[in-house]
Amino acid sequence: MAHPQQRRAQGVVRFYDFLPEGNSFLDDVLKGLAQPQKTLPPKYFYDARGCELFEQICELPEYYPTRTELAIMREHAGAMAKFLGPDCQLIEFGSGSSRKTRILIEQLQPPLYVPVDIADEAMRPAAEGLARAFPWLNIIGVCADYTRPLTLPEFVGVPIGRKAVYFPGSTIGNFTPHEAIGFLQLARRMVGPGGALLIGVDLKKDKKVLDAAYDDAAGVTAAFNLNLLARINRELGGDFQLRRFSHKAFYDEAKGWIEMHIESRASQFAHVGGTRFRFSAGETIHTEISCKYSVEEFRAVAHHGGFEADQTWIDAANMFSVHGMIAV
Ligand code: AVI
Numbered sequence: 082m083a084h085p086q087q088r089r090a091q092g093v094v095r096f097y098d099f100l101p102e103g104n105s106f107l108d109d110v111l112k113g114l115a116q117p118q119k120t121l122p123p124k125y126f127y128d129a130r131g132c133e134l135f136e137q138i139c140e141l142p143e144y145y146p147t148r149t150e151l152a153i154m155r156e157h158a159g160a161m162a163k164f165l166g167p168d169c170q171l172i173e174f175g176s177g178s179s180r181k182t183r184i185l186i187e188q189l190q191p192p193l194y195v196p197v198d199i200a201d202e203a204m205r206p207a208a209e210g211l212a213r214a215f216p217w218l219n220i221i222g223v224c225a226d227y228t229r230p231l232t233l234p235e236f237v238g239v240p241i242g243r244k245a246v247y248f249p250g251s252t253i254g255n256f257t258p259h260e261a262i263g264f265l266q267l268a269r270r271m272v273g274p275g276g277a278l279l280i281g282v283d284l285k286k287d288k289k290v291l292d293a294a295y296d297d298a299a300g301v302t303a304a305f306n307l308n309l310l311a312r313i314n315r316e317l318g319g320d321f322q323l324r325r326f327s328h329k330a331f332y333d334e335a336k337g338w339i340e341m342h343i344e345s346r347a348s349q350f351a352h353v354g355g356t357r358f359r360f361s362a363g364e365t366i367h368t369e370i371s372c373k374y375s376v377e378e379f380r381a382v383a384h385h386g387g388f389e390a391d392q393t394w395i396d397a398a399n400m401f402s403v404h405g406m407i408a409v
Pocket residue numbers: 138146250251252253254255294295302369370371
């Protein structure tokens with residue numbers, strides 16, 4: 082088979098911005114902080130500083146998911162490409178830095194790659210990097226909230242065999258199992274019957290390992306979590322005193338998920354957009370969950386989302402799984 086560089090013309094690179102007009106960040110913050118259990122949506126972690134901190138998390142000794150999934154990809158990308166099939170349109174949700182995608186694209190050589198991310202700051206440079214590495218690749222970068230129904234722009238001129246959603250990083254864990262089913266149903270609609278899903282899912286394991294992964298010794302995850310308050314101060318004119326809040330993260334074995342909170346160290350007030358919020362000492366803002374699944378548990382969730390398992394790749398230490406699934 083001829084190498085794509087020889088048989089394909091220069092790829093087209095286009096970007097679309099589908100984020101809604103207006104300040105939904107302010108609305109979501111005001112709504113979240115008004116609840117009895119204060120909450121902030123985790124999608125707001127990823128401003129430029131948050132993306133930078135997340136990249137640092139991925140390099141931490143305690144944070145095993147990134148390096149483990151990368152190793153699985155390096156070992157099995159050939160088999161994954163075979164599973165996805167030729168002329169596959171590869172749609173990636175939450176593309177971030179695209180390190181794992183590079184490994185997959187090398188093997189799969191898809192005619193069209195569609196990264197979708199809420200963080201334009203991370204998606205664009207990553208897509209441009211991929212365009213330099215694979216000059217033949219057509220790329221349609223979409224800045225959008227992929228947790229909402231989304232119609233992707235059409236791209237004419239290349240034959241597409243099958244649509245496949247790639248969702249690495251165990252970001253599916255940041256939804257409750259119920260939300261994960263809703264998300265998978267959206268993905269299922271996007272790829273259509275016979276379409277594919279390649280998804281990274283973190284596995285259940287020892288609580289000590291999980292607690293350390295989300296509360297690292299260097300305090301990077303703490304900085305990532307508290308950056309949410311810093312972002313509210315920067316973008317919404319909030320007056321949170323960061324030193325008066327601390328990071329709290331733990332694995333809840335009964336629920337099967339990590340819970341991440343920002344805890345108030347004292348009784349205090351903070352203001353956002355003209356609204357005053359009271360915090361008692363020890364009160365928390367719930368910022369994230371990160372669900373951990375057994376292979377069987379995840380297959381059950383995926384089944385309700387409209388996908389059936391075809392193949393599952395797992396590392397030797399049973400830390401992380403990558404599932405190849407087909408939409409039914
Ligand atoms: C993006 N997501 C899969 C990460 C996780 O592990 O749940 C986010 C994260 N939060 C704290 N550390 C990493």
